[in-house]
Every structure is written in C-alpha cells, then in structure tokens.
Amino acid sequence: MWLTSKIKQLLMVMKPGVVTLNYPAERPPVPKNLRGQPVWDHQKCIGCGGCSDHCPSRCILTRDVCQELRVMLYDGSRCTYCGRCADICPEGAITMSNSFEIACDDKDDITTRLELFMMTCQRCGRCYEMEKSNAIDRINLKGFRYDNLEQRALVRTTSETFSPELLKESDNYKRPSDKE
Ligand code: SF4
Ligand code: SF4
Secondary structure: OHHHHHHHHHHHHHOOOOOOOOOOOOOOOOOOOOOOOEEEOOOOOOOOOHHHHHOOOOOEEEEEEEOOEEEEEEEOOOOOOOOHHHHHOOOOOEEEOOOOOOOOOOHHHHEEEEEEEOOOOOOOOOOOOOOOOOHHHHOOOOOOOOOOHHHHHHHHHHOOOOOHHHHHHHHOOOOHHHOO
C-alpha cells in the first residue's frame, strides 16, 4: 500500500517534466526592457551632478578635487536600478543596461569612477562657485562675475531681491585663491 502510493507520487511528479530553468548553466534571453545596472558614457557626461542629486539611494558621489577636476563615483552595491539617474541626465550619458549579475568579491568591480575636467568660465577664467555667501548667488544671477562693478550696478537696478546689506556682504567676499 505504502509502496503503491509512493509510485503514484513519483509518476505524478515526472509527468510534467522539468519545469525549472537550468540556470546558470543555460542563460535564457534577458527580458526586453529589463532595467539593469546603469552605465556611464564618459564622453557625454558634463559633470552637472544631476544624477547625484536625484539618486534616491545616494550611491553617486560628486567630489571636486580641485577647481577644474570633478570626480564622480557610482557605488553599484547600493543601486536599486530605479533608473532615475538615466531619466534625469540632460546629456543622455547614462544607459540602463541589461546587466544584472553583479555578484563579486571586490567592490571595485561594481564601482564606476569618472574624472571630469570642468571647463572654466570664459569671462573670469575660473569655475563657477556655488558658495552661498556670495550675494550674487543669493539673487540667482548665476555666471555673473560678482566683483565687476558694472555688473553690480546692473544687479542693483534690475533685481527685486537686492538689498544694500547683501551688496555690503559681497564686499567681504574673497576669491578661493585669496583665502588664508
Ligand atoms: S539607478 Fe537609481 S539607485 Fe541606481 S544610481 Fe541610478 S538613481 Fe541611483
Ligand atoms: S551623468 Fe548626466 S546627470 Fe550625471 S553628472 Fe553627468 S551629465 Fe550630469
């Protein structure tokens, strides 16, 4: 009785055949539109930092090593493949690849490092600085050379947010190279 029951079970199990995939020995084709690991195109990236700002996992770091060298680091171990960085990139420099097998024993294997040369402003010869103590930054007139008296006068007459206190503060502003 017991043996008959077991034979019946065996026959039931064998009837449908093999239903699982023989992975990883045989790799089935990757589904269309799979969102895998993001890949950066060094040639297209302008170093705006948009991907870094909008990554919900905070796995893209942006560091300015010096005035003209920006380093971007992508830490693949924290990435959730959400694709937001690719959506946000204004230059189309990020592509969501179909790569998803990222198991490794060295974190460097899933880390991407970009070293970007940042162009300097053609007016003043230095990178634009996002320092918020600068009165010109506060009134959102990006790109103006704050220590140009002519431009200051222009700002004074055209900006609604201008205040004499802000202009006074900009008198004390020092270029990075002038700071002690
Ligand atoms: S895919 Fe999502 S989690 Fe991964 S780097 Fe891009 S924004 Fe961040
Ligand atoms: S990858 Fe795109 S969003 Fe990120 S810094 Fe480069 S240009 Fe900006």
